[in-house]
Amino acid sequence: MMELRRTLAGRIALTVIATMIMLFLALPIIVIIVTSFSNNAFAAFPPDSWTLGWYKALFADGSKWPAALSLSALVAALSTVFSLIIGVTAATALTRSELPLRSAVYALVLGPLLIPQIVTALGLFLLFEPASMLGSPLAIALGHTVLASPIAVLILVATLRGIDERLEDAAASMGAGRLTVARRITFPLAAPGMIAAAIFSFITSFDEFYISQFLSSVDTVTLPVQVYNSLTFDIDPSVTAISAILIAFAILALALVALVRWLGSGRQDSLLSVENTAGIAAPGGEAV
Amino acid sequence: MAATLTAHAPARPRKLLASRKTRVGILYALPVVVYLLVLFVYPIFSTLFLSLKNTDGSLTLHWYVDALTGVNLSVLFTTLRISAETALFSLVFGFILANAISRLKPLWAGVAMLIVVVPHFISALVRTYGWIILLGDKGLVNQAMADLWVPGAPYQLLYNEIGVVIGTTSVMLPYTVLLLYGVMRGVDRRLLAAAASMGAGRLTIFRRVYLPLVTPGLASAGLLSFILSLGYYITPALMGGPKQTMIASLINQQVMKQNQWNGAAAEGVILLLLTFAGLLLVKVITSLGASRKKRSAS
Numbered sequence: 001m002m003e004l005r006r007t008l009a010g011r012i013a014l015t016v017i018a019t020m021i022m023l024f025l026a027l028p029i030i031v032i033i034v035t036s037f038s039n040n041a042f043a044a045f046p047p048d049s050w051t052l053g054w055y056k057a058l059f060a061d062g063s064k065w066p067a068a069l070s071l072s073a074l075v076a077a078l079s080t081v082f083s084l085i086i087g088v089t090a091a092t093a094l095t096r097s098e099l100p101l102r103s104a105v106y107a108l109v110l111g112p113l114l115i116p117q118i119v120t121a122l123g124l125f126l127l128f129e130p131a132s133m134l135g136s137p138l139a140i141a142l143g144h145t146v147l148a149s150p151i152a153v154l155i156l157v158a159t160l161r162g163i164d165e166r167l168e169d170a171a172a173s174m175g176a177g178r179l180t181v182a183r184r185i186t187f188p189l190a191a192p193g194m195i196a197a198a199i200f201s202f203i204t205s206f207d208e209f210y211i212s213q214f215l216s217s218v219d220t221v222t223l224p225v226q227v228y229n230s231l232t233f234d235i236d237p238s239v240t241a242i243s244a245i246l247i248a249f250a251i252l253a254l255a256l257v258a259l260v261r262w263l264g265s266g267r268q269d270s271l272l273s274v275e276n277t278a279g280i281a282a283p284g285g286e287a288v
Numbered sequence: 289m290a291a292t293l294t295a296h297a298p299a300r301p302r303k304l305l306a307s308r309k310t311r312v313g314i315l316y317a318l319p320v321v322v323y324l325l326v327l328f329v330y331p332i333f334s335t336l337f338l339s340l341k342n343t344d345g346s347l348t349l350h351w352y353v354d355a356l357t358g359v360n361l362s363v364l365f366t367t368l369r370i371s372a373e374t375a376l377f378s379l380v381f382g383f384i385l386a387n388a389i390s391r392l393k394p395l396w397a398g399v400a401m402l403i404v405v406v407p408h409f410i411s412a413l414v415r416t417y418g419w420i421i422l423l424g425d426k427g428l429v430n431q432a433m434a435d436l437w438v439p440g441a442p443y444q445l446l447y448n449e450i451g452v453v454i455g456t457t458s459v460m461l462p463y464t465v466l467l468l469y470g471v472m473r474g475v476d477r478r479l480l481a482a483a484a485s486m487g488a489g490r491l492t493i494f495r496r497v498y499l500p501l502v503t504p505g506l507a508s509a510g511l512l513s514f515i516l517s518l519g520y521y522i523t524p525a526l527m528g529g530p531k532q533t534m535i536a537s538l539i540n541q542q543v544m545k546q547n548q549w550n551g552a553a554a555e556g557v558i559l560l561l562l563t564f565a566g567l568l569l570v571k572v573i574t575s576l577g578a579s580r581k582k583r584s585a586s
Contacts, residue, residue, distance in 0.1 A: 018388035021381045022403045024458055028418025029407060031428065035421055082323075090320035097313025098306055105317055108324050115332070116519025116563055118536040119556045123331025125543065126338060126553075146328050153320060207411040209522060214543065227413050231420070231526055240421075243414040250410045 029247055036244035054241035064226055065242055071137060072223040075212075076205040078141035079148050083201035084194065086145070087152030094153075095160040109150045120146060121210040128215055135217025143215055144205035151204055152197040159193025160186075164268060192264030196257045203253055207246075332560070339553035351554035360538065360551075364558070367535040370449070370524065371517035374456040379510040381457070382464030389465075390472040401469070408462035416523045419455045420446060423527075447529040455523035460513040467512065471505030504577025508570045515566040519559055535559055 036054055038047030058065045090109065093099050112120060124143045125134075133139040163186060171181045212222040221229070227243065230236040342348040354360060389400045407415060422428050423445040430442035445451050475498065483493045521536035528534075535555055542552035 014384070014388055018385050018400075021385045021461075022400065024381070025407045025461060026403055027428075028415045028422060028458065029410060030418075031421050032414060032418045086320045086323055089316040089318075093313045093316035093320075097316065098309045099313035099317055100310065105321060108329070109320060111324065112328055114563070114567060116536070116559050118519050118521055118539055119332065119335065119560050120328065122539060122543065122552060122556045123335045124327065126334050126549065127327070127331045142327060146324065149320065149323065203409060207413075209411075209413060213540070224411060224413050227411075227417070228522070228526075231413075231417060239417065243417055246414050247410050251406060254406060254409055 032240060032243045033247060036240040038240075054238045055245075057238040058241050058245075063238070064221070065223075065238065068221055068223045068226040069242075071220055072206055075137050075141045075144060075222060076202045078138070079144040079205040080198050080201045082141065082145040083149040083152040084198055086149040087156045087197050087201075088194070090149075090153045091156035091160050094157050096165075109153050111150075112146050113150050117147065117210040121214040124211055125214040134215055135220040136215075137220065140212055140215045140220075140222065141205070143211040144208050147208060147211070148201040148204040152201050155197040155200060156190070156193055159190050159197075162193075162268075163189045167268070189264075189268055192260045195260045199253050199257050203250065206249075335553045335556050338550055339557045341550065343550075351550045352558070354551055355554045355558055360555070363533050363535055363538050366531070366533060367518060370452055370456065370532065370534060371514050371520075373449075373453050374460055374517045375510045375514035377453065377457040378460040378464045378513045379506065381461055382468050382509065383506065385461075386465050386468035386472055389469055404462050404465045407458075408466075412459045412522050413526075415458060416455050416526050419451070419458065419523075419527060423451055423454065446527060449528070449532055451527040452524045452532045455527045456517055456520060459520070459523060460516060463516065464509045464513050467509040468502075468505060471502050471509070474505075475501050501581065504573050504580065507573045508577075511566050511570050511573070515563050515570075518562055518566075 035047065037050050037052070039049040039051045039053075040047065057063065090105075094102065094105065099105065121143070124139075124146070128134060128136075128139045128143075131139075167189070168181050168185050171185050172178075176184065207224060208222075209224040209228065212225050213228070216222060216225055223242070223246075227239055227246075230239045339351050340347050340349070342350065356364070385400075385404070389397050389404075392400060424430070425442050425444075427445075429445065433441040433443070443450075445454070479497055479501070480493055483497045488496065519536050521534065521540065524532050524534045525537050525540075535558070539552045539555045539559075542548040542555070
């Protein structure tokens, strides 16, 4: 590749190939957004006339989409709450305490991210089926939390690691109680990370397919399962509209995470800069 | 804090503090540990147990024999084949793209990474549907080929292995690009400069310095996309034909349609063992790569 880059032709060839690969990633997304406004959802691309009909059809009488959408939102909200509780406590244990078997806890947390989701889903099915909890939104949310909570833990561990413990120590040395330190120092600094953890937990649950499929019943079908069913069994053209909405939703969520990060990025620096210019910064402090 | 205390006194408060910190740690670690033990570890062990249990309750390897013979064995081979194809393509494309991005100016690299990362957070189901629209007989791809007078167009690109590999590769590609981009950013440019200063040509530098440095990263990225493809279900099920049934689809069918839980459990355990073997290999390669890097830098 390097000898190719020497010539202009080689440079152009590499750029073209790299652009094609990026197109390979972006094209399926672009095509859905365009097709969702097309008059004929399954015909030629680019479309010859435009319509909002598929979006209207989503909320027409007898449509299955509103129920699936609200079930998915409920399940995602529940598992976001569970994941945040687990994430905050676990991240505190992993970064702010002397934990025996720390690496074992880490391995346990990483497990659900590494093991094939279908195996996790099968295991949860075997757990909830005898309890006749199939189709219960709570069971699906508990299942999704197995996948969402590790993500929350990892994000919050990174967040707490990034907070200079000297700030907490300084507050404590001036007589602030542990709760005050947590409320006035740690929480405001960790807020962007917590929001990011919440958003990623929500997306993980909202998009989750395997566990939902194994734990759903005929009446309780989450949005991804409904999308899958309408792609395999009853071809329903309004699936393009719901797909476009899911794309918009994901992009919006990512933009929100970026915004929160950007808003939160200056906070700690402004607190630390006073100390650093005064020249009393303790050696060995963690670089931020 | 201990400055005013006597010589042997500091040990006590520190020890007390340490044990308090340990207790707090255990208390805070409890939710995640209990949760994952009950809803993750226990279900996997019950899957393992079920895969070894006969209908009358005695232990048996019967389900594994079932899983490793006849149609089920060919499903296993199909899974390995499609995963290998996917890993190969996402490695090649990922290498080219990550290499191109690592040479861009920061602003453009950021834009390019956005194009790689954003699709990763969009449901794979939705992206697969996008490919179904694109690859149909009248889809954009076939139309473009017909317009360019490609002989034989339109091609059958859906419900066969071409479709599955295209779809799965596009799902796995963001992982490999992200992993390889990290590896390439980690390459010490001074080593390349040192080789150049001693008169090595570009090809020699690439082959003798650059490639050995990135090879461990390449191998782990390829293996990881292989592992992730092994248990993948959505795209092969939607874009493949009957010949592209993968092990995850088989598990799903056995549970949902045939009510054959023991068989599904055995398939699941086989999938789990393959995953563990792959992860172990990744770990070996990573530690090999780390020692190589240390040697070249010293």
